[in-house]
Amino acid sequence: MADHFLGALTPPAAFCEAASGASASTWSRLHRSVTRRTLAAPGDKTCKITKRARGSVGVTCHTRSVVGRKTQTGLVGRGFQLDRLSRVLDAATGRMAGVALVGGDAGIGKTRIVCELSEIARERGFTVLVGQCAELGNALPYLPLADALRSADLRSALESRPVLRRLLPGADPDGSDALSGALAQQRLFGATLSLLGELADERPVLMVFEDLHWADHSTRDLLVFLTRMLQRERVVLVGTYRTDDLHRRHPLRPVLAELQRLPLVVPVELPPLDDEAMATHLTALGGGNAGLIGGVVGRAGGNPFFAEELLQAASSGDRLPATLADLLMARVEGLSDTAQQVLRVAAVAGRRVDHDMLRAAAGLADRPLEEALREIVSRGLLTVDQHIGYDFRHALLQEAVYDDLLPGERTRLHMTFASLLTESGGRAAELAHHYSAAHDVRGALITSLEAGLRATQMGAPAEANRHFDRALEVWEQVPDADAITGTTRARLILDSAAAAADSGDNHRAIAHLRRLRQLVTEPQLVAETNERLAWYQADGDDFHGMAEAAQAAVDVVGDGPETPMLARALATHARTLWIAERVADAQEAAARALEVARRTGSIEAESAALVSLGIQQESLGDPDMAEELLSMAAAKTSGSLSMDLRAWFSLARLQYERGDLDAAAESAEAGLQVARENGLMWSTFGTDLRFLRYLISFAAGDWDAAEKRAAMFGVRVGTPPEALLSSFALFVEVGRGRAVAAERLRWLEPFWGADDLVTYMTRGMAAELALWRGDPKEALGHVDAVVAVQQPYDSGLIRISATGLAALADLPPGDPARQRGTEFVERARYAATHGPAGPRTTLGPEGQGWLARAEAEWHRLSGTATPEVWDRALTAFDGGFPYEQARNRWRLAETLLETGDRDRARAEWEKAVEVADHLGAAPLRHALDLLGRRARFTLPDAAEPGRASVLDSLTGREREVLAQVAAGRSNREIGERLFISQKTASVHVSNILAKLGAATRTQAAAIAHQEGVTPPDD
Incomplete structure (x- = not known):
């Protein structure tokens, strides 16, 4: 059967892993033999891509038809879908990343249309990467990514990215570092994003994920991450999936629903071909009998692959089976006995099979194997790939052959592959798949455990959890499980829980640990189980459960000798007590944790205790002690990168809030260096450090650097964490009057109310934008929305109250809303003097500055503003924050003009103008221009470049x-x-x-x- 354009036909070049020690001479001889026969067989074709009217693309192929005569075929009935996909390529060429999700029933032509898109992309100069998911993809993490990396020569790019290089065959998955689980995954995601960005700097990139319905959990997460993070890169992601496989609880369903809400994602559904298009296609394949074609069209239901198989069977005079599976098996049954045997063996291997592995599993000598393969390939059932192996022409064919195996035959062949892979050092995940299918519980236990450890090291915690759970399922069936695995069931449950938590499934992790609590009795293990349970429950806001578990962890080892486990339990207990607002108890637990950690040499627990104590001291009004403690934590290398990054972030944040911008910048850079060296720029704390560094640059007046750093803050967001990250970019965008600020706010609006911090950040900046646009009523609406989600003691209320007072002061005289001034100024005063645990004893420079601003705006609203009021606000921001100082000088100059002090007013005005020009703060500069023209500080020369008219703000x-x-x-x-x-x-x-x-x-x-x-x- 020819490789035609409309069926889901021969996939893109397959990338099957060659077995170690393959015989080059045997392969070369077989390849030449098969290729000679195949070139004259129906699968041969040459293609030409041409431009049609209105920019559509046509593909003409000369191929041997199913009935043995030369004909032409093309992409029939898919012009609309191909045009949609081509437009995504166009957008990427113009630096707008895009994602296309191509769905349709099995055999409908998904692979074919993606092949066409790939050819178009290559002609346009794209780098094309193609990855294939496999049916056992749940066991093989990142299989399509590894597949794609092998589809192009990326050796130099991968040299600097060992986390990606380890995905390739023959690489050592262990590496030389101890990163695993969530941190390893964050490193891998960041490396993939940077790789695509690097490639896209040279040429646009098309990356294809085939058969996402088989994708593993980690690959799905990677696809979501890339879709979220890619913004202006010249990158297109395309994924294909079977719609008929997506049952109600299929794990791809929520991923598709999440992604398809994003406008950069283009959904492309391939419907059944209509009768006219199908008839045209079948005629092009060589079906000259109108009655025959009509019968096939009627039975095929618009499915090109089914139609091609029906036409082939009808042309051969065979009776047409009732189902596609029967039809495909009829094709198989036409093979010789030996060829059928080889095809059945290949089906057990999966969609692809290595040549030497197939030879060994089939138990055939070279010559009979060659003859069988030549027959199979010439019939178009297998195709020869470029990596010394074979692909099934279509996944449906592999499934049909596999499903036709007898149970005993299937078990035996899986055991054969398991044994062969064991001898050749095959991948643990693949071994686990075959041992499980062969019902060899001993082999399944060993290989599942090994596969879980490998998945953990590769940064695939969801797959690690899956493998560990599979090992737990058979544990009781293996008498000497402890001896042969070198671990215990309890330790395996802890590992599985950790993997579940790392993959974001805290519920599953907690369930594991609750069961384990009923099994363990050894004190150290009881303490570890309860300590981990408390930690996961704290992350999940189970405040009652976390306190009970943390207390239990301390109680069981608290009276015994001091151990690192006791230090860790005390540190976690301190965390839970602080969350529960038991301040004194939290301090006591953290202090004891620090002492025990130092005496037992537990550096990680020591760092955790120091961070906890530092945060406590900050909240209790001793920032000097807090900074000393956090500096000690940051100076340590604890062995936990997550803890080290947390310490650097906590220190830099404290220094920023104390107004020591130089020290804050230095600490943030030190933390970022740790993240950068370990590939963790996209980890949780790596991201936190980056946006903190952005804020420091903004506050210090280095807006150019801040705007460059904001390139990581995507405009198109879909989750609360992304929305929070995006909201920080508004500081510079609003300050500089960038048009993108309005677009960013439109994207952020759906998250207003869903997350308090996102609401505070986005609506606070939306209020400032509204004020610059002369709409104080809109600004006031944003301010009220922020106030509604804040606690009365939240220090952020000081700034938002000052913004609200500015909005009230900008309202026209006589507006009743102006009477709310007392409400806002009292709110700012309360937040400045009250904290969550009692009176607020200290307030950082920025907080003091905003409090002074609120008081000054209150006087401006009341008509009682004096230069002294604005001088106090100016002085409060002294030592940094040039933008806020310039805004205060603007109002100070206004007030000085009202009192008749023109000389000083002009001096303050000129200083503000200088800062506004340096920062590129266009809205502030416009306001200063208006003031300057009104005060005649500048000449009203409308022709002067860059000068605004006082009337520009009027409609x-x-x-x-x-x-x-x-x-x-x-x-x-x-x-x-x-x-x-x-x-x-x-x-x-x-x-x-x-x-x-x-x-x-x-x-x-x-x-x-x-x-x-x-x-x-x-």
Whole structure:
């Protein structure tokens, strides 16, 4: 049967792992023999891609038809879908990353259309990477990624990324470091993202994940991560999946639902071909009998693969089976007995099989094996791949042959492959699959345990959990399980729980540990079980359970000799007590944990205790002691990278909040260096350190560096953590007046209310953006929304209250909302003096600055502002925060002008202008320009480049109203002349006064005359 365009036909080049010690001469002879016969067989084709009208693409292939004569075939009935996919390539060429998910029933043509897309991409200069998931993909983590990495020459790129190099055959999965689980996965994800970015800098990249319905958990997570993180890179991701395989609880379903909500994701559904398109296709294949084609079209149900098989059978005069499986097996039964035997053996190996492995499993000599393979390949059932092996022409064929095996035959062949793979040092995950299918519990136990350990080291915790659980299932069936594995059932349960937690499944981890608590009696093991249980419960907000488990961990070893386990239990107990707001008990537990850790040499527990004590001292009002403790923790190499990064982050955050921006920058850079050296820039604390470093650059006035760092903050977000990360970019974007700020806020809006911190960050910055745009009512709405989700003692309320007071002060005189000023200033004062555990004894420089700003805005709202009020706000931000100082100077200059001190007003104004120009703070500079023009600090030269007019902030209607005001007309007269109501005219006048910074209509009229506004004629 020919390799035609519409069926789900020969997949892209397969990348099957060659067995160690393969005979090159045997392979070369067989390959030449098979290739000579295959080139004259129906699978041979040459293709030409041509441009059609309206930019569509046509593919013409000369191929031997199913009935033995030359014909032409093309991509029939898929022009719309191919055009959609091609547009994703277009977008990537223009630096807009894209993702396409191609779904359809088995045999509908998913692989074929992706092959066409790959060819188009290659012609456009793309690097094309293709990875194939396998049916045992749940056991083989990152199989399609490894597949894709082998599909191109990436040796130099992989040299600097050992975590990816280890995925390739022959690589040592153990490596030289101790990273495992979640950290190893975060490293792998970051390495994959950086690899794609590096490749895309040279040429656009198309990366294909075939058969995602078989993808392992970690591959699905990787796909989601890449989809979230890729933004402006020239990268296209394409995944294919079978819709008919997605039952209600299939794990791919929620992933598809999550991804398809993102606008960069293009869903492409391949429906059944209509009768006309199917008839055209079958005719092109060489079916000249209209009656025959009509019968096939009627039975195929629009499925090209089924139709091709039906046409082949009908053309041979065979009786047409009722189902596709029967049809495929009829093709198999037409083979010789030896060829059928070889095909059945190959089916047990999976979609692909290595040549030497197939020869050994089939038990055939070279010549009969060659003849059998030649027959199978010439019939189009297997294809020769480029890695010394064979692929089934279609997964459905492999499934049909496998399903037709007798139970005993299937068990025997799986055992054969398990034995062969054991001898050749095959992958543990594949061995576990074959031993389990062969019902060899001893082999399944050993290999499942080994596969779990390998998956942990590879950064695939979900697969590790799966393998460990499989080992637990057969543990009781193996009498000497402890001896042959070198571990215990209890230790295996702990490992499985850790893997589950690392994969994000805390519920499963907790369930494991609760069962283990009923089994263990040895004190150290009881303590470890309860300590881990408390930790996972704290992460899951099970506050009652965590306290009970943590207490149990300490109780069981607390009266015995001091051990590292006791130190660890005490450190976790201190954490749970602090979460439960038992402050004194938490301090006592952390202090004891530190003492025991130092006496027992447990550096990790010592670091954990130091961090806990530091955070406690900070909250209790002793920032000097807190910084000393956190510095000690950061200076240690604890053996836990997660703990080390946490210590650096905690120290840098404290220094930032104390206003020591230089020290904060130094600590953040030190933490980032640890993350960078270990490939953990995308780990939890690696990401935290990056956005903290961004904030430090913003606060210190290094906005260019901050904006570069913000490149990691994707605009298109889909989860609360991504939304939080994205919200930080708003500081510079709002400050510089970037248009992207509005787009980012649209993406963040769905998360308002879903996460308190996201709400605080995004709506707080949305309020500032609204103020710059002259819309204090919108700003006030954002402020109220933030206040609603904050505790009264949250220090963040100081800043948001100051923003709210600024919005109130910008409202027109007489607006009833202005009466809320007392409410806002009292809220700021309370948050400044009260903490979660009692009176707030200290407030950092930034907090003090915002409190002073709130007081100054309160006076501006009340009409009692004096230069001294704004001087206090300016002084409070002294020593850093140049942007906030410049904003205070702006208001100080206004106040100085009102008191008649023009010289000092001009001096403060000039300092603010200098900072605004240095930062590129366009909205602030515009406000300063308006003030400068009103005060005549600058000449009103409209032609001067970069200078704004005081009237730029007015709408067209407001300019018309201003002209009427300049003519001295009342609101009633303005309404009559402009055909608007008196009330509407009043609103316009109030807005104009606010935007011009004018206290009266007379001042507004003077500004209008100064700007050349001509009063209209009567």
